[in-house]
Structure formats: C-alpha cells, structure tokens
Amino acid sequence: MPFEKTGSIRIWALFSAQEKRNIAIYVVGLMFYKFGLEAFNGSIVTLATNRYEQDAFKSGTPSRTFEKVGLLSGLNQAFQCIGSILIAPLTKRWPTRTVLSISIFVFALFTAILMIVDSATGGRIKPTNFQQAHEYDYSYYGRYNTNGIIPIYCITGVAYGMVELIRRVIPRDIVGDNDQKLKRMDALVHIFYEIAGVSGAFTTGLGLIPRLGNNYSFIITPIFFTIAAIIWLFIRTLGLAMTNPEAQISSDDANSKSNYFVSVIKGFILFGQSIYIGGKIIFINRKFIWLWSCYSLTLYAHRYLENGIAPQIAQRYLGNSAWSQIIVGGSNFGELLGAVVVFFLSGVIKTPIPWSRLDALILLIVWYIPYYYPPSNNVKYAWIIAATYIPIGFGSSIDDISLNAYIQSSLSHLESKHKNISALGAVVAFLYSSYIIIYAIANPLLGKYLDSVYQSSKTVRPVFVNTVAIQLTIISVVVFVSTFIPKGAITLNPSLLQENDSASVTDSVENTNVMFNKNRESGEVVRKGVAQGVKKEMNSDMNTYF
Template identity: 30%
Template sequence: PVAAQPAAEPLPKRLERLSEGAAADLTVLPSAGHAEARGGAATGFDRLIGARSVPSVSSPVSAPLPAAKTLFRGGLRPAASNAASPEAAPVPAAPSKSSVRSYIAGTAALKIGIEALGLAVPLIALTVFGQAKWAAVMAMGWGLSQIIGSSIGGGILDRTSPTKVLSRTMLLQAGTVGILISLFIAQSLTGIAFAQPIAVFALHVVTGILAGVADTARQVIPPAVVGPDGQDLKVFNSKVHVAYEIAGVTGAILTGLAIKAFGLVPALLIHPPMLLLAAWLFTRLKLAPAVTNHVPATGSFMEKVKGGAGRAWADLKAGAAAVKGSRVVFWAAVALVIPLLLHRLLESLLIPIAAKTLLADPSVAAWIIAASNFGELLGAFWLMRANRDESKPSKLRSPFWIRLMSLGILGLWTFSVAPSLWFILPAVAFGSLSWAASDLSLRSKIQESLPAELRGRTFGFLTAAAFALVLLVSATLGFAFDAFSAGPTFWVLNAVLSAVVLGLLFAASRLAKTYPKPEPPSEPAK
C-alpha cells in the first residue's frame, strides 16, 4: 500500500539504499533456484517503491548453511536445515571413530563365531548322530527360530538400548553353545548319553532365536552410530559388510583346520570366546532406546508371558504398517527381499546341487562359493566408492543398484544354457556383486527413511518375512529337485526369476519417483 512508503525520504538517500540492496541481491541470485530468484526480484521491486528496508550484511538470506561433519566422505556436506534460521540448526557431531571401529570389530568377531557354529552343528548331526534327518531338522529349526527371534526382537529393540540387547544376545549365545559343548564333554568323561539329539536340537533352537534378535539389531544400530544420512549409511554398511565377509572366510578356515586337527566338538570352542568378545565390543557403544515412554509389564509370570505374546504380535503389525505406510520403505522392502532370498538359496542349495548334477563334480562347489564371496566383496567396495564420489548422483540412488541386480539375476541363466564352470564362475561373481550392492543400498535407504522409534519393529517384520520366504522357497525347490532332474528345474527356476526381474524393474521405477527431482540450473543474472 501507498501508506507504507516513507514519503519524507529524500530521493538521493533512496537511490543509495536501492543500490545497496541490488548489490546484495546480485551476490545471491547466481546460486539461487527459481523460487529464490522470484523472491529476490520481489525484494528489489519492494525496495524500489520503498516498501521494504535493506537487510543488514548479516541477513539470513545470504548467510551460509551450517556444514555437517561426515566420517566417511572427504570435506563437509551442507546440513539439511532452514536457511532462514541458521542459528537454529546446530552443526551435527561427527560419529565417533572408536564407535565405528568397535561395531565393525564386534561384527567380525560375531561372524567368526557364527561360521564355527554353522559348520560344526550340521556335521555333528550327520556324523555323531549318524542320521541325515537330524541335519534337516536342525536346519529347519534354525530357520523357524530366527523367524521367532526377529518377530519378538523388533519391539524390544525399539524400547531398549539396541546395543544392550545385542550384547546380551551375544552373551546368551555363548552360554547356550557352552552348555552344548559341556554336554559332549560330560558324555565323553562319564559315558552317560547327555548329548541326546533332542537336547542338542533344543539348544540349537534357543541359539537361533537369539541369533534372530541379533540379526535384527544389526539392522537398527547403524543409523544410531553414524546418523541418518543416506550416503554415510551406505558407506558404513559397505565397510561392515567387507569386514563381515573377510571374517566369514577366516572363520571357515579356522573351523576347518580345527575340525581336521581336533574334531567336531573342539571346533565349537571357537564360538563362545568370539561371541564374548563381540559382546564386550558392542557394550562400548552406548545407545539410548528410541522409545522412552515404555511402561514395563507387571503381574504374574503367566500374565507377563501373555502380555509379551500380545505385544510381539502388535509389534509385527506395527512393522507391517510402517512398510505399507511409506512408498519409499514399501518399494525398497519389495526389492530388498530378493537379494536376501537369492544369497541364501544360492550358497545353501543351488550351488551344491549344480556342482553335483550339472557339473558332475561336487568339489567345484567350493570354487563357485568362493566366486560368490569375492563378488560380494567387490559389490560392497563399489557401493562404498560410488557413495564417496559426489559427481555421480545416479549411482547414489537405490534404483541404479536394483537395475544392476536385475542384470545379475539374468546371469543365472548360465546354469541352464551354458553349464560350464568357466561360464558359471563369472556369472555368479557378477550376480553376487550386484545383489550385495543392491542389498546394502536398499537397507541403508530403509534405515534412512524410517523414524528411529519404528526401526526395530519394521526390520523385525522384514527379517521375519524374509526368513519365512527362505524356508518356503527352500522346501519348494528341494521337492522340485527330488521330483524332477536338475536340468528342467533350473530352466523353470530361471524362467520364474526372469519374471521377478520385471517386478524388480517396476519396483525400481516406483522407488525412483520418490526421490526429489533436481532443480534445473538457474539462468545467470542479466
């Protein structure tokens, strides 16, 4: 309005004020987007008519955003804060290097112990008990127990410190395996059959439940350690995965040497000290619970058990609702299930069967699994390097890795059209590379997108669903390979996977639409 003009202001003073404001605008406009340019033009017009005063040199319009420290990428990144109030956005603290190292070292120690348990227990079932059915029962019980552990663990991780939960599960797993070893030692000393198959199975199931909780905890902790930035999470998860794979190879070699030198039961002695070391390392990370208003259950023991079962079911539903309620989490979860499924099926079922039937040499399974592990390491390194390079934004996004994974899945056609070791090795290596990179990228995307108070329940639901799918598909494929020969079964499997690729490409396109569109470059000021 005209009344807002300072009518008594002399013309020379107004021209001087206008020139100062225009000079300030010129320092902002070249780097501003369209919205900022329109705002600057409106400001200049208001100054021309005298309706707006000239901001001071310390105006928030031209004040730079604070920079957030990053542990994994060079330099500083701009903080996602409100430009109009930089003083209200404190600079985020960089994650502690000691916390990162403790977590990576704890994960490595955990993996070495897992390898010892995973190799020794099935061989105990086959050689000590002398029955293949007990090996199958152990495998099925392990899978079902992990589903249970993931289902009940998600809510616990939201309401309790996740590192405290993880360290306690490590201690308890060391205890259950220690009891298992004690049964065999007591049996050898007294001659009394303490290590009955049912007792070993029960301890194995309890250990599996604890492992399910621990696996879910390891999906929840990374954002609390390095922050919710997507690129930092991808780099951190890649580093952890590299350590995990190296520890897996180390653990397998150590266990194999221990079995050859001392026997099956002594090889299990690797597990408890590694889990105790992991527990100690994880206790060094002091993380607060995401949910702070939790009221502990009261009443009798049975009332607590009943209430706990109801709460676990409610936690699963809350996790499912979190997946369904977010387009980002939903499409990322759809694509995430595939690498989880393929990785477990490939190493536990498809590679051994292909080596024995298609290649007629069971010993080459070790070479194919080695190629798979090598591919995973390369995938983790590639993802880590890509997210340290700010010049390639397309590779920073999960849809890129989903499309790469789709190409890797099609490589499994080599099992059908070119069943030769020299074709299968590079195909499996590239497939594992693409699956590992996509898995880590999607996992990081979900971690970044979820609120802290829902991460445990959401990953609890996703992990339980993935384990259930692995059991279902494993049983189906096992029946198919027994009922039909391996050749036709691989043809049908690859046809199904080709259809899955179409679904993955659709999921990638839907996920890509959830990313903000980059602003077009602003035109230079005239």
C-alpha cells in the same frame, strides 16, 4: 550439507570423534562375530548333510538328506523370525548395544552345547590320518540322534535373528539419521564384515573342517561370540530410546507388570503389533511398498543360493559337502567388493533403485548351474563355481547396504512418535521376517523335491532348472518391475522425493495424534486395570503411527 561435497579422500573426516570411536568398536566386534558365524553356519549345514547321508546309508533307506537339511534350515529361519520380532520392543526399552551383547552371548552358549552333546556321546575331533571305510563313514561323530541338531539350531536361530536385525538398525544409533553418513558407515562396516566373512568361510572349508571335522570345526564360535559381546558393550549409542515419561504406565498397571503372565501376554501383543505396524508402514506408502520385493525377495534369493544351492552343488556335483564353504567364500568376496563400491559411490548413486535393478539382472547368472558338469572330488571346480558367485555376492551387497541406509534414514522421523515399539525396528522386523517365512517354507519343500528327483534319476539338474533358474528369474523380474513404483523412479539414476514423502507421512501421524489427544482429554479413552491398560496402549500405538 557440507559432507556431500567432500571428496572420497576425506570421507573418514565426515564423522565426529565419538562416531569414529563407536564405529571402530562396532567393526572390531562385528568381525569377531562374522568369523565365528561362518564357522558355525558352514559346519552345521555340512555336519547335518553328512550325518543324514550316513543315517540313510546305515538304514538302507532312500536318502532324504536335503529335505531334512532344508527343514533344519527352515526351522532355524523361522526361529530367527521370532528373534527379529523380539527386537522392536526390546530396543525401545534398553540400549541397542546391551540387547546386541546379550543376544550374541546367548548365541555363544548354545553353539557350545552341540559340541558338548557330541563329546558326551562318544564324538571326538577328527583323527589326523582318518581313512574312510566307505563314502559315508564318519565314525568320529557322536552317537546322538541326528534330529537332535534341530532344537539346538532352532534356539540359536532366535539369537541369530536378534543379532542380524540389530545389525540393520544400530548404525542409526551410532551416526544419526543422515542418509549419506548412513550409507558410508554401512558400506565401511560391510567391508570389514565381508573381510571376516571371506576369511571365515575359506578357513572353515579349507582348514577347520578338514582338520577338526565338522563336529568340532566351530569350536572358535563361542569364544569369538563372547569376545564380540564384551566389545559391543563399550559402544556409546545415540538411540537410547526409552519410553516417554508422559506415556509411562500408571502405578496400578506398573504393579501389575510384576505379574509374569501379564508380561508374557503383553509381550506377545507387542510382537504382533510390531509386525502389524511394520507391514502397515510398508504397504500404505508408495515410498516404501517397493521395499518388500527389493529387500525380502532378494534377501531370500541370495540366502537360498548360499545356504540352499551351494551345499547341494558341493554334495551332488562335487561329492564333498565341506566345499560349500568355498562357494560361500566367493559370494562373501563379491559382497566385499560391493561394499567398497558403495562406500565411494554413495554420493553419486543417491538411492538404492539403480543397485536393486543391477542386483536383479545379476541374478540371471544362475542359469548356467543346471547345465554345468564338473568332475567330482576335484577342488578346482569348487573354486570355479565360487568365482561365479562373486558377481552374485556383489549385487547382493550393494543392494543390501543401500536399502538399509534408505530405510534407516527414511524412518527416523517416526522413531520418537511411538511409546513401546521402534518404527525402524518394526519395519526391518517385518521385512526380515517376510524373508524368513518365505525361506522357512520354500527350503524344505524344494529340498524334498530335489531328493525325490535324485532318488529316481540320480541327478539334480532337472531340479535346478526349476528351483534355481526359473525361480530366481521370476524373482528377478518382480524386483526389477518393483523399482519403478516410487516417485521419480523412471530414470536410470533417480533422486527420490524423500522430503515430500516424509512430510506427508509426518503430517498424517501428527494429525492422528491430535485426534487421539482430544479423545483422551474428553474421557473417551480410559485405562481400567491391566487388560484395558494394554488395550489403550495398543490403540495409542496404532493412532500414534497412523
């Protein structure tokens, strides 16, 4: 292909005028989204941390702060799983840009609710010269039950999961399924995404939280999310994949679709079906099976370091929960550097294998954390820890971008084979949901373990040996070994035999389709009523793929 021979100076010229326009619109909206997201996520975690610490102090009970914060984050992740499952059938029926815009607008609405509740219960913006009467004095907070944050954060998790999953599939809709274009677009988008992420994290930790208090520091979030939702409506995507006319449901079934309960049941069936399809695509193909560890486990590891470990370090090591955003900002800066490297080296490193191996090795940096003794209440050491997160973010970024491009390009040939569920959406939903389930279960359990040890020994370092050093070392080893599973992956910079693998998968799909069509013609598959219509649709979907 001609663009593979083009130098880095002419990379932008590889895209058509419409692709450039769509990328520009997508990037602008994404930067508004990311900045607002950093303000929201950073504020909510620190708000919950402070409120649970305050509640324990007032009641005189042992602190269970990180068990509860872990539960909060875990439930949010679990509801992200629901949101990610919703995407596969939705993007098959409506344009991806429309689903994305609606999702982010719903997200905006529910981020505003928490501030409304805080204000209605006596909360206010942090006074300019506020002086704490004691370490856990946050008298400017609203007087609602801290557990009230949980349902709001869960609902935002649904929208968050939808948006994050769409971010991983919409590049294919904009530039097609070309691997090199996808890598370059993913890297280019990631550069601007992390510029917004770095600035958003530092602005939140150093500006918004100290000035407004973390109960109102995300006041910009609903505004920025709404702007992003409007901007994204102007994207003209390629992948407006609607149901194939030949696969439309019959008139009798169509009338039944108006029945609300039938629609709900069918929806749940499609949700489970998308996970089943995604998991089967992953685990029955040597080409894809390694993705589960390299994608889901590494994503869990990096999110746990940012959303689980950074707040613990900020609170227990440094004594200021807001400084966790400084640490996260260091990770985001590393992700920015990784995106720049992938953008210029995508033609040299043609597969994600080398990047996954590098990411696995970089994770071993965390061994210093249990043995680090910074003085508390000194922001200088938050910056030092943030600097150690830069290479961690770098490894995460280059791995994530390359894997997303590989998945998008490898699964594009299956996209038109399915009536109701996007193959790409199903696979990414399965991988993303796997990470979410792991995080949702592990984070509260590890938080409970941390709290129990902290109450007995007043230190979290023994916990960090197990939860940080040992846990992430195991993940590193599993990921590194997994990178040798695909064909031709033994070399340092392998070139996977994608064409041969793709052909075999496609042949298998087409052969199954022929068998199904013969069965249908012979009358072995007949639609009778809504229940049989749904059953047929499921059987058709399964046979279409496998």
